[in-house]
Amino acid sequence: MAEQSVFAPGTERGDLVPGVSTIEGSITDALVLKNGNLFFVSQSDASVPLARGHGFGLYYQDCRFLNGYELTISGRKPEVLIHTAEAGFMATLGLSNPDLNFDGHVVPKHAVEMRWERVVSADELTLSDTLLVRNLTTEPVEFSLEFRFEAAFEDIFAIRGLFEGKRGTCHKPEWRGDTLYFRYAGADKLDRVLAIQFEPSPNEKLAKGAGYRIQLDARGLHETKVTLKVSTSERPDCAFPSPAEHASQKAGGLRRWFENTAEVHSSSRILSRVMDRSLRDLGLLRSTLDGGAGYFAAGVPWFVALFGRDSIITALQTLAYDCSIAEQTIRLLARYQGTKLNGYREEEPGKILHELRVGEMARLGEIPHTPYYGTVDATPLWLVLVGKHSVWTGETRLFEELRPQIDAALNWMEQYGDVDRDGYVEYSCKIEKGLANQGWKDSGDGIVNADGSLAEPPIALVEVQGYVYEAKIEMAKLFRRCGEVERAAELERSAQTLREHF
Structure with a gap:
């Protein structure tokens, strides 16, 4: 029986195509979100490992645009308490902090509540994350939030190890305002772009991510929005959805699936x-x-x-x-x-x-x-x-x-x-x-x-x-x-x- 936590080419077997190996593993515990042709597969804590050799990520038109996405709180991974992705296009996770020490500021375990809401939109080609952190204590707390990403723009057949093909050019990530751009000039003459917008403006703009320094009063709240948008030169980039549009995506996504279905x-x-x-x-x-x-x-x-x-x-x-x-x-x-x-x-x-x-x-x-x-x-x-x-x-x-x-x-x-x-x-x-x-x-x-x-x-x-x-x-x-x-x-x-x- 395969290990339930593994979703990587650890062992390989040649069963689909003669002489060619394929990935073996399980996604039993994965969170799977899909809306139209855009889909996102993550670990149960909503993250995608930054290391290579796995199949998690954000996919569109047989290309994995995003192959790494990790959130840490003061350098440590948050603990998952509960998660649901029943709607299919939306997931909600309840997380909490481990024991933290941020520049001498000690935050005891489970002092910070974290609500992570994620929505995949087929119309906007976006993965929209809203992270709400709440101080559950009667004392002020201080900590950091770090978002880190990897984008290799791999063909799905290359990820599976079935075929090796020509590669285009992955350009160096660049910041434009509060948006981080990853761009790939494909060997097929098609440009593929992953744009990651942060709101509010991050305190630190990293080469492949962003950092926030969070200070919360007693019972205080802080909200961070991270929107990942895919585009190609066949379907050029358009404006990021507004908060009102983001809300309508949640309300209308499931309704569209059922509008022609017998009850x-x-x-x-x-x-x-x-x-x-x-x-x-x-x-x-x-x-x-x-x-x-x-x-x-x-x-x-x-x-x-x-x-x-x-x-x-x-x-x-x-x-x-x-x-x-x-x-x-x-x-x-x-x-x-x-x-x-x-x-x-x-x-x-x-x-x-x-x-x-x-x-x-x-x-x-x-x-x-x-x-x-x-x-x-x-x-x-x-x-x-x-x-x-x-x-x-x-x-x-x-x-x-x-x-x-x-x-x-x-x-x-x-x-x-x-x-x-x-x-x-x-x-x-x-x-x-x-x-x-x-x-x-x-x-x-x-x-x-x-x-x-x-x-x-x-x-x-x-x-x-x-x-x-x-x-x-x-x-x-x-x-x-x-x-x-x-x-x-x-x-x-x-x-x-x-x-x-x-």
Whole structure:
């Protein structure tokens, strides 16, 4: 069993890509905040280690903008008493001080209460921290607060140890007024900037941080605001949010997640809480692409991207609650459907993608995920989603609009999916750095024979044949509804043949 406190490449194993290692560890105790495409993963005390060799940080578009963020009080880490991140985009922590001695000023343990509130905004691309410190004693206290940061602007594939790519230039951090700027000129010709604004003005402006000298009267209060804003030359920096805008982010963030979702009411408080938390977690995974089209990402932190299989299955399982994201997912995947033979990306005409990345390495063409098509099940599952969406909405609109893509997907199953013409859809990895296994169990040793030996390609997975069968049945229903009886009968016969052969 993995250590619960570890989230670093301490030990490595080569299971995702042949000959390439991947990070092993647990984020069981991590605080995870996400809003749209911006997400932040921290330790349970809300910090990100300044040392290298971990996966915590602030991420946007497959780049870790921030890889170190530590708060100390008179040089010591505060003690965490309680924390919650139930809302998904916001966290609140209750902390307290250890025994302190600041320039001869002794502050006993737990004399200072610290309330740390953190909000992630998708609209502003900000991580907004508000730190309220309160003197709980009847005597004045004096101490310091130090904020320290690291920003290396690493591609997510480099962090995971999967690939090594070209690097651009990290410029020396610089202060402009009360804002500290970290800037990276990418090898992909894209500038990435992390701007950190402090309010009030810090007493000490450090090379990679800031310091405050705090003096509190008996029962006194002090508030510090730290706002981290990411930007790129594709989406230039804009003004920091005002306090009123910051408050509206908190009020509106969760509401936007639920505005199109069916309500669930139950006499069971347990069931109601489970459903509420489940929908909140799904809201956490909602991401956007191509100007706002929504989809469910596969998971934080490594898989915040459009994945064919994962995004489709989640959209299928949530049709009863929100049909709109299923439609957006269908359209997104149709937009990136394969149109030609491309061995590097394992692209084939009609094939639905496995994974789409937009980071520096993808933009440079150093990885095939632009998109990468190494999946055997996304194409039939996409057809199933089209069919089930029609069942839930009662419409054939999408089917009619996407007929060329649907015909191409059906043809892929027959022409490219079943290369050896044995009646089953199978796969074999075509590139050295591709996925050896291309179903839901995609680790290198995920598919074994009855005797325990590794299965050799081509491999026909049992569940994929079920997806193909259901895809043909769902498409037959839609063809019949649209008056194409002969095409419907042809698909039904093909599905029945597969069933009997199986």
